Amino acid sequence: MRRFIVSGILAVLTVSAPGQAQDIAADTQQAIEDLRRLSADEMDGRRTGTQGSHVARTYIRERMIEAGLTPSFERYDHIFSYTPRRSTEEMLGGNLVGYFEGRNTDGPIIVVTAHYDHLGNCGGQICNGADDNASGVAALLAIADALGENRPEHTILFAALDAEENGLNGARALVAELPIVQERAVLNINLDMLAINAENELPAAGAFHFPFLRDHIDAIEVAAPTHVIQGYDSPEWGPSGDWTYSSDHAAFHDAGIPWIYYGVDFHEYYHQPTDEFEVVQQDFFASNVQTVLNAVVYFDRNLETVAAQYAAHQSQQPELEEARVDADGRYIKPGME
Template identity: 40%
Template sequence: MHKRLAFCFIVLVCWSFSFAAQAQQVDHDQLIADIKYLASEELEGRKPLSEGSLKARKYIKERFQSLGLTSQYTDYTQYFDFTNRRDGRTYQKAANIVGFIPGTETEKIIVIMGHYDHLGQRGEEMILGADDNASGTAAMMALAGYFAKNKPKHSMMFVALDAEEMGMQGARALVADFPFPLEQVRVNINMDMVSRNDDNELYAVGTHHYPFLKPSLERVAEGRLFPKLMFGHDVPGSGSQDWTNASDHAQFHQKGVPFIYFGVEDHPDYHTARDIFENIQPEFFKAAVDLILASLIAFDSDLLD
């Protein structure tokens, strides 16, 4: 009898841990479907103001609407103009797509973002940008889906940024026209290239500048081997190995807003026509987004005043 009770207890504990693990996962099927569509030839590489970019905007807005997200911007859209310093062209009505979930315990905000633009047509080649950065955009939508069902303590803003490849223009516009005082932002989470790495490594960049964020990440990473959460790439003076200003989080950092940038080291397909959906690593991608979700859940509790 005692052995039977002990066995039942072990089964119950294992089931509970399994249930808890499942509860802290994003919708993996939707995640893969999203990156596949965003990186498809139909979207033409999502260059700002292209037909493919407009389709990407529509897709993201419809997802936010289906999740019941609100926004501080009409139709979830923050329009902005900018001049590309490389070709001198002025782009009018580029667009960030912004969704919002109010917090249950504080008005402080966690901003979660990834840029949805890429390079588009380059000569005879279509540069589709699966890892860079359909992956970060799909991850952002997956996280929005999780927190739409599991209400966060902090308010959370989910942003698909435009024109990162043209000088972080979407992030510049967001920071310049942020709908709340920037002091309300506890941490900015940026995801840029999170769907593949041959060494099974995902970097969390920023803890050199904001060491108070590291204990939460270390706790999440403990015992987690797939992927391995790495730190670094944020030490001033380390040249190209310093990613502090490498992506959209830089615009928040320059205003003193703490950030964590999740990403992988460059691979041979970076900014080439080989960065396609077929070359992502789906199991790595799913596990990476689950790790980022666990980090967000930890920050949501640990950063309460």
């Protein structure tokens, strides 16, 4: 995740709504094990293009096979080229993409994303990236495991993305080459940092840009001890508190595709060698895994409504201006310098 320190306090809490049964359970112990494995020293910080990244990609590919996902390209691997910031040398990255076909084979589609890359070595120490973002990938795999045994109503695409830390390159490559008709993608659920927060708060951003999502987010059952909060997605939070362009959902945002970003606030372990499995709040992480599974199941069951709301929203919007990237690789939002 590419984030900066946030000031201010969120005032809006969302709570579980009655009637949204938690009827598909996540295997949270497997999710914890996946988090542990992905943040182990053998992954060497999962920096894009390294042996550690290759080891991580192999592990994720094997877990996608176990979950029963169908490869979205000729195989799970989606190889792309990009030029890192402050460089003229072209590099290769590798996303891993699979899907479950829904009963409604021609309807709208959900895209679930989480980046698996991290920083590699930091000043001679391994930056294992347990929260950022082994946690998000472990949650993505847990959702895939659960839905492999409960066929969804709509097709759901799962993408473990590479090269997020140096410019959201994997997400941008995926959106440019979606293995579906782009117009069918009506929601991106992006998972980035789900394992550490002293207050057990899990922000869900996105409804500022797509207001019809707000009531849906409120209706999703939240597993204890998680407290879901909405915000971090508008200029009112200031330049460091608006997370619209802080993770892979930004590529979907620029394509006009609605998104919800689940990820915790900044903490002392962020982008440090201390972001290790030992500091993960396992109960909080487990409840977040169940909560984001609940979200995917909820949206799958209500996706026709969301698609209609999205179409109405689009009809009222001016043509989108693309964001640009500054010399440091940070996104500059349209209309803001």
